[in-house]
Amino acid sequence: MRSTISSGMSSWTLFALAFSSLAAAASGAWTFEDAQAVIAAKGGKAEAYKFSPTKPIKGAINLGPKDILKVSLTVKEDSKVGRPHQAFLLVQEPESKVEAFFPLNVKELSGKAKVDLSHKDLPAFLLTAPSLSLSLVLGSFGQSTASIATIGNVEPLLDPAAKALLEKQKQKDIGEGTVVYRAKDEIRHVFRADPQSPPKIITLVFLLSVLAGLGGLFVVWFPILGGNLSHLPKALKAAPISHPLFFASLLSLEGIFFMYYTQWNLFQTLAGMAVVGPVALFSGSRALREVRARRERESARRCEEK
Incomplete structure (x- = not known):
């Protein structure tokens, strides 16, 4: 699972538009059929919701702490089953545009795809939201047009104690208040200073010692060394x-x-x-x-x- 924070247009909308621009002259498009969302609860009765690319689920789906949302469908490229390069379930908080996406497991031969979603999969800044929108993103290389289809809305159900803990985690993750984007502290890079020459007095001492050595060499060269x-x-x-x-x-x-x-x-x-x-x-x-x-x-x- 990967989370992103966006402002304005969704990054996945840009993703779909990019694929659409590359496939303006395409005759086919990525779509799906036989889609349903099932709420499976331990010890309870499963509730199934049908949806299609043009008919999202009416009303909100309640997702309890022990519930699992199972989304299944058949991916198609135009009229044939296929396996796209990108297939994600996009979960977004409508007001802040904070989003997370979950990859679908797609079978290559049959095009059957599924993904499971539960409380433990959602980060704190989404789990504490009153409502979340679900969308399906399909796209791949080639001439077929990418698509983003709305599935419906999900309302996470939390008890007050769990919600208070998640609110603290949310503040820790994205900071105090409601502002997601804000200026960070200025980063100042401190580079190592250029190496400096030693003090002049030390340089003069060594220079005089070298000159004295050369002078002594010339003094002893002729009488002793046989110059x-x-x-x-x-x-x-x-x-x-x-x-x-x-x-x-x-x-x-x-x-x-x-x-x-x-x-x-x-x-x-x-x-x-x-x-x-x-x-x-x-x-x-x-x-x-x-x-x-x-x-x-x-x-x-x-x-x-x-």
Whole structure:
């Protein structure tokens, strides 16, 4: 069972009109025959009410707490029995247009359809209504016109205690008062703030530590690590492209990191790395290969001198 709350025209009316517009030139229509509504009560006599697409049930049907309303009929597409894609019993409160619908169980070969309705099937905002209208909705794909046929009216019978409990449930479901539609509280979406850079003092401390490390490296490079600028002309002569390109790519990588820290996002940084990274890898391998070959030649020459 599914409940809907509507204002003005019924959603099922729109449903039928939509099918009707698609089937304006159709020669057939969905209808039914041999229809009846039976009130079955435990320990009581069943009451049957006949109805047709053009003749609804006269008067109101009383539905007690222990009663079951059994609706049965034969669905037909024009003059042949059929099984529509949509077959529902529509229960509606006439004043507020609050409605609920219940699917019919339709047999494919015979077109026999039935649905049962009792107090436990109806939500509180319908069960507390003084009167409910019953309609039958039939429609399907194809050229046959959909239809909405009025069955009649049902009056749920409730004792005062049960009605008071249902009224409380009704207020809980749709709110206080008689207004079904009303403005809801404004929903404000709070998104996570963009990540912020650390305080400048922390940035300066780390920058100075990096610069001090680089300065210390250059200080100990020549006396301790054996740095020798006299090898620079030999290196450039042996690999005039690899060494400058490798050095430039390293500077470019540092520049990319700086731009990522100050302006760029992750995608821009990855794009820059995708361009500079292969250049650094290719030129660095060639430059280091030249350095290794030169050191091996110098080591061999020293061994010969000894």
